[in-house]
Each structure stands twice: as structure tokens, then as C-alpha cells.
Amino acid sequence: MAPKIFIDGEHGTTGLQIVNRLTGRTDIELMSMPADQRRDPEVRKAFLRDADIAILCLPDDAARESVALAADAGTRFIDASTAHRSHPDWAYGFAELSKDQAARIASAQFVSNPGCYSTGAIALLAPLVAQGLLPADYPVTINAVSGYTGGGKQMIAQMEDASRDDAITAPHFAYALTLAHKHVPEIIARTGISRRPIFTPAVGRFAQGMLVNVPLHLDLMTGNVTLSGIHAALSNHYEGSGIVEVASLEEASKAGRLDPEELKGTDRIKLYVCGTEGTDQANLIASLDNLGKGASGAAVQNLNLMIGG
Ligand SMILES: NC(=O)C1=CN([C@@H]2O[C@H](COP(=O)(O)OP(=O)(O)OC[C@H]3O[C@@H](n4cnc5c(N)ncnc54)[C@H](OP(=O)(O)O)[C@@H]3O)[C@@H](O)[C@H]2O)C=CC1
Numbered sequence: 399m400a401p402k403i404f405i406d407g408e409h410g411t412t413g414l415q416i417v418n419r420l421t422g423r424t425d426i427e428l429m430s431m432p433a434d435q436r437r438d439p440e441v442r443k444a445f446l447r448d449a450d451i452a453i454l455c456l457p458d459d460a461a462r463e464s465v466a467l468a469a470d471a472g473t474r475f476i477d478a479s480t481a482h483r484s485h486p487d488w489a490y491g492f493a494e495l496s497k498d499q500a501a502r503i504a505s506a507q508f509v510s511n512p513g514c515y516s517t518g519a520i521a522l523l524a525p526l527v528a529q530g531l532l533p534a535d536y537p538v539t540i541n542a543v544s545g546y547t548g549g550g551k552q553m554i555a556q557m558e559d560a561s562r563d564d565a566i567t568a569p570h571f572a573y574a575l576t577l578a579h580k581h582v583p584e585i586i587a588r589t590g591i592s593r594r595p596i597f598t599p600a601v602g603r604f605a606q607g608m609l610v611n612v613p614l615h616l617d618l619m620t621g622n623v624t625l626s627g628i629h630a631a632l633s634n635h636y637e638g639s640g641i642v643e644v645a646s647l648e649e650a651s652k653a654g655r656l657d658p659e660e661l662k663g664t665d666r667i668k669l670y671v672c673g674t675e676g677t678d679q680a681n682l683i684a685s686l687d688n689l690g691k692g693a694s695g696a697a698v699q700n701l702n703l704m705i706g707g
């Protein structure tokens with residue numbers, strides 16, 4: 399029998415993207431709740447308990463509530479919110495994190511989907527820590543720009559409807575100025591770095607796409623690290639992946655500029671190792687769609703692993 403899949407929050411930004419990816423599939427039964435009942439806890443409870451897998455596309459508190467409503471019924475969860483990303487009992491839904499991670503996701507009852515910025519940062523950092531190139535206490539800095547859909551329905555409305563009192567008119571703005579962005583804990587937990595990274599995100603006036611930059615001083619890394627060495631470490635780690643691509647050093651050196659919309663509409667992520675060979679600096683850049691590999695694409699990838707598809 400096809401597994402029953404319920405998307406709690408199916409009418410939100412992430413939920414709708416997942417519905418679009420799953421509609422028409424015959425290997426699953428996609429459950430759907432009437433839109434006017436989406437905030438009724440009793441209706442949600444019934445759907446959550448009847449599902450084989452529930453994909454939570456909700457704010458953190460509502461996601462915790464959904465888990466409490468149905469975990470004892472054996473429902474398996476993919477939570478797209480921040481609520482469980484550093485929780486030791488939840489499998490982290492970044493299948494390329496290590497060679498065991500896809501199997502861990504496949505057998506888990508609880509899977510936490512990574513944050514969009516975290517996906518880029520962890521994709522760049524985790525292999526370097528695991529392979530001993532980046533000391534755990536390296537002072538990591540992460541600078542990023544995201545499309546505005548990363549802020550969900552509310553930010554989309556603020557960016558697209560100039561008549562609102564809270565309309566945002568800027569073409570680009572910096573935020574998380576207190577350096578307390580919600581993705582920092584999962585970046586620490588899932589890369590193995592011990593020193594809290596400085597994370598400076600920004601939003602641009604484009605809907606989907608993102609660039610995550612990690613600039614590095616090579617002389618503060620372990621051993622005689624070069625651009626080629628970093629490139630080799632990332633290429634080895636992601637060899638054979640159809641989802642994570644490491645651009646060649648030649649492509650990165652000739653790029654000149656990178657467009658955050660490059661992978662818009664895809665569920666892939668592309669990593670660039672930039673800089674000048676022979677110098678002491680590198681800039682590692684991850685390019686992805688915040689709603690693709692940064693959210694809904696990753697959720698569907700995790701679902702496929704969980705149902706053995
Ligand atoms: N947008 C992105 O790029 C990413 C988002 N995420 C995460 O995914 C989750 C959803 O985000 P996003 O889709 O952007 O948010 P949206 O605001 O677009 O959608 C949230 C959905 O949740 C519903 N909802 C809110 N509160 C409750 C509640 N108490 N009970 C039931 N339903 C509720 C909303 O209903 P209503 O329509 O009534 O408001 C809406 O449909 C968040 O945790 C977010 O952090 C993760 C990665 C990337």
C-alpha cells in the first residue's frame with residue numbers, strides 16, 4: 399500500500415512547494431486538509447495520526463505541537479522548522495553530511511530538515527572539519543544573501559505589496575544584526591566547530607536563490623592548506639552525488655561574479671572554491687535555491703529516503 403503523506407502547513411510557502419513536487423506521484427498517497435481547517439488542532443491531530451509520514455511546514459511552536467499530537471501513534475516526521483535541528487534524537491536531514499547520513503534518515507522516525515543558510519554553510523564546512531583541514535576552534539565567518547521567500551508568507555507580502563504599512567522598499571538589506579540568527583546552533587552542532595561562527599545574512603529583492611560565503615585564512619587552517627587541497631577535500635566528499643556539485647577550480651576562477659538565482663527552481667547545490675592559488679586566502683561559496691535544497695527539495699529527498707523510493 400502506498401504510504402500516506404500529510405503536509406502540515408501545506409498552504410504556506412514551503413508546504414506549497416512540497417505539494418507541487420509530490421502531486422502526480424503514484425508511489426505515495428498525498429493527504430490534504432481543507433484550507434479553512436488548517437489551524438484546527440483536532441482536525442490536524444486526526445490527519446497527523448493517520449499519516450505514515452507527516453511533513454511539518456509550520457512555525458517552531460506549531461511543529462512541536464504536531465509532534466506531540468502524533469509521535470505515539472508511530473507517525474514519522476520530517477520537520478522543516480528550526481525546532482528539532484540540534485536535537486540528538488532527530489536525524490539531521492542533510493543526506494550528504496557523511497557516508498552514513500542517508501541510511502540514518504532512511505530508518506528514522508524523526509527527521510529534521512536543515513535551514514537554508516545552514517545547508518550552504520554545513521555543505522562547505524563539515525567535510526573540511528571531518529578531513530582535519532579546519533580546526534574545530536577556527537573563527538568561522540559566514541556571509542550570505544537570500545531571496546525574500548526565505549522569510550515565508552509575511553516577508554513575501556512585505557516585499558511585494560508596497561501599500562502595506564510594514565512594506566519593505568529596500569533592494570537589499572542586512573539583518574540578524576545581533577549575531578543571534580536561529581541557524582547558528584545547528585551550524586555548530588552539525589559541522590563540529592566549537593567556536594560560535596559570526597553569521598551575517600542579508601536579503602535581496604529576488605524571490606528564490608541564495609549565496610552563502612565562508613571566507614577563510616588558509617594559514618589558520620591545519621597543515622599546508624591550498625585552494626587545490628580544499629577543492630580536493632570537497633570533491634572527494636561529494637563524489638557521485640547528483641545533488642551537490644563542486645565547480646572545478648577553473649570554473650570558479652573564471653566566474654567573475656556569481657548570481658544567487660543561478661540554481662533557482664532546482665533542488666541542487668553548487669560549491670565554489672574561489673581565491674588565487676598561492677595566496678593565504680580562500681572564499682568558499684555555496685549557491686542554492688532557499689526553497690529547493692534549502693527547504694522543500696531537501697524535504698522530498700528525505701521523504702524518498704524514508705519510503706525507500
Ligand atoms: N521559506 C523558506 O525558505 C524556508 C522555511 N523553512 C521553515 O519552514 C517552516 C514554514 O515556513 P514557511 O513556509 O516559509 O512559512 P509560511 O509563513 O509561508 O507558512 C507557514 C504555514 O504554517 C501555517 N501555520 C502557522 N501557524 C500555525 C498553527 N499554529 N497551526 C497550524 N498551522 C499554522 C500557516 O497558516 P496560515 O496560512 O493560516 O498563516 C502557513 O500555512 C518554518 O518553520 C520555516 O522556518 C525552512 C527552510 C526554508
Ligand SMILES: CC(=O)N[C@@H](CCC(=O)OP(=O)(O)O)C(=O)O
Binds near residue numbers: 478513546550553
Ligand atoms: C530570508 C529569511 O528571513 N530567511 C529566514 C530563514 C529561512 C530558512 O531557512 O528557514 P528556517 O526558518 O526553517 O530556518 C530567516 O533568516 O529567518
